[in-house]
Amino acid sequence: xxxxxxxxxxxxxxxxxxxxxxxxxxxxxxxxxxxxxxxxxxxxxxxxxxxxxxxxxxxxxxxxxxxxxxxxxxxxxxxxxxxxxxxxxxxxxxxxxxxxxxxxxxxxxxxxxxxxxxxxxxxxxxxxxxxxxxxxxxxxxxxxxxxxxxxxxxxxxxxxxxxxxxxxxxxxxxxxxxxxxxxxxxxxxxxxxxxxxxxxxxxxxxxxxxxxxxxxxxxxxxxxxxxxxxxxxxxxxxxxxxxxxxxxxxxxxxxxxxxxxxxxxxxxxxxxxxxxxxxxxxxxxxxxxxxxxxxxxxxxxxxx
Numbered sequence: 001x002x003x004x005x006x007x008x009x010x011x012x013x014x015x016x017x018x019x020x021x022x023x024x025x026x027x028x029x030x031x032x033x034x035x036x037x038x039x040x041x042x043x044x045x046x047x048x049x050x051x052x053x054x055x056x057x058x059x060x061x062x063x064x065x066x067x068x069x070x071x072x073x074x075x076x077x078x079x080x081x082x083x084x085x086x087x088x089x090x091x092x093x094x095x096x097x098x099x100x101x102x103x104x105x106x107x108x109x110x111x112x113x114x115x116x117x118x119x120x121x122x123x124x125x126x127x128x129x130x131x132x133x134x135x136x137x138x139x140x141x142x143x144x145x146x147x148x149x150x151x152x153x154x155x156x157x158x159x160x161x162x163x164x165x166x167x168x169x170x171x172x173x174x175x176x177x178x179x180x181x182x183x184x185x186x187x188x189x190x191x192x193x194x195x196x197x198x199x200x201x202x203x204x205x206x207x208x209x210x211x212x213x214x215x216x217x218x219x220x221x222x223x224x225x226x227x228x229x230x231x232x233x234x235x236x237x238x239x240x241x242x243x244x245x246x247x248x249x250x251x252x253x254x255x256x257x258x259x260x261x262x263x264x265x266x267x268x269x270x271x272x273x274x275x276x277x278x279x280x281x282x283x284x285x286x287x288x289x290x291x292x293x294x295x296x297x298x299x300x301x302x303x304x
Contacts, residue, residue: 002102003035004101005025005103005106007036007108009039015154015169017109020139022068037074039101045080049085056205058170060201076101088120089120090132091115092115093106093128093129093134106129154170158205163266173215174263175262176199176204177199177260178197178200178243180196180197180256193251194228194244195254197261209269210228211268211270211286213263213290218247218254223249225248225290226245226246233270233271264294265297267286268286
């Protein structure tokens with residue numbers, strides 16, 4: 001069995017704080033000639049510990065795995081169930097990390113806790129490590145704008161449609177992934193055909209209702225476009241939330257295909273218009289504005 005250096009956490013968002021932690025961890029693993037592995041969980045611990053409590057994800061498991069893969073780091077999802085939730089820190093470190101995976105060095109975030117009810121802290125982990133043969137180290141805080149970078153901070157930014165600031169703290173674009181499903185074809189009658197998106201993970205955080213500038217990936221190709229999230233008040237859609245995207249200069253049938261949407265910026269809030277013609281005029285204005293802003297964005301960020 002390979003001897004492993006490990007870091008462990010939920011890593012929701014795989015943001016710049018997580019990335020700095022992983023960079024430092026990989027450096028330490030190299031010094032010790034150990035194979036670096038990131039451990040995360042296959043489901044959010046809240047879904048097991050408090051199954052009736054709602055929760056929202058910045059990144060799904062699939063997105064986390066892809067982000068770590070893009071960083072060139074191996075990521076192994078641990079199956080989190082009631083048995084793992086009941087483990088104390090010693091059992092987890094000895095039975096799972098040491099015996100099952102051969103972990104010899106454990107690098108954790110400055111505020112990360114694990115084990116049943118998270119009652120123990122870093123000093124306890126150090127003591128356990130000394131007794132069973134796992135070296136412990138703790139990463140630093142990572143701040144931006146004088147405030148520590150955290151998943152909860154990014155969640156708040158996304159909830160306020162502060163997309164550009166959230167993207168800066170993420171170190172990548174916030175994404176929504178889904179499958180194109182059938183819709184009412186209203187966009188086509190307005191002159192702006194849209195693809196209705198079914199988000200693949202029900203716990204994925206949706207930003208506020210409104211219009212966004214996005215970059216879409218479809219079958220390996222990139223397209224600029226405008227995304228609408230809302231209940232279409234001008235069309236009397238009731239409380240049903242619609243997620244639909246109009247891809248610029250794209251006319252192919254997208255039905256039943258998977259699509260990834262990278263949110264670049266927030267354009268405007270959702271609102272009700274007095275007539276369908278007023279709605280059509282506003283969408284035309286949105287398109288001009290979003291095309292211009294995306295062109296400028298690509299000029300300023302040619303590699304993103």
